[in-house]
Amino acid sequence: MAFSPKFDADGLVACVVTDMRNGDVLMVAHMNADALAKTIETGDAWYFSRSRRKLWRKGETSGHTQRVVEMRIDCDQDAVWIKVEQTGPGACHTGRRSCFYRAVPLGRSEAVTLEFRDGEKAFEPRTVYPADD
């Protein structure tokens, strides 16, 4: 079966990033063709920032790089799943290990308030992110 990723109208595929240590979802990012090719070639996670409109290597500013141990692609080849070895304390720019540090309580129909989970800051963002990463 040929590798034939299906990019959306913006030239992107969604990328789910999980922690090889415990399977937690660390973040959801996007890859364009260049980011996907660089990730496959180098084994380091590269993404495309939709807000900054640029290719970036995860950790290029913070040092919190991601080494890809396995890459999967889904049935219709429009989403990628990478299992990574997360270097440093965390993946999230807020200082948490995972970007998914808040839970949405179920069973409510209105006035939903988020609940913190695993929310301790693993590092102080200001000390490692002089610019965004």
Added chain:
Amino acid sequence: MAFSPKFDADGLVACVVTDMRNGDVLMVAHMNADALAKTIETGDAWYFSRSRRKLWRKGETSGHTQRVVEMRIDCDQDAVWIKVEQTGPGACHTGRRSCFYRAVPLGRSEAVTLEFRDGEKAFEPRTVYPADD
């Protein structure tokens, strides 16, 4: 912290679905405001099909429903992660448990060929999908 999902230009957020049994990523889908509200209220996974332009409850045709045991939202509230109890043998319309049944080998720069992983069909799609699901 208020729940304030950031929908994209198409009114959608990405939703990562993982298997509560082993943490595997089963699928990546999309939710519009209605799908998100129905999922939160009922605890069953509802999505928005981009191809069919309609709201659907996972498993409404196949019986392979997903019971949500936890919902998380990411730092910028544009992606959701749900941990589910997958009813029936699988989540993927091809008959596999996970949509991510193929691996992309790393270290290549061209002619990438996908490798099957956990690719045994858990069920025969034609027997459970008279229509798409």
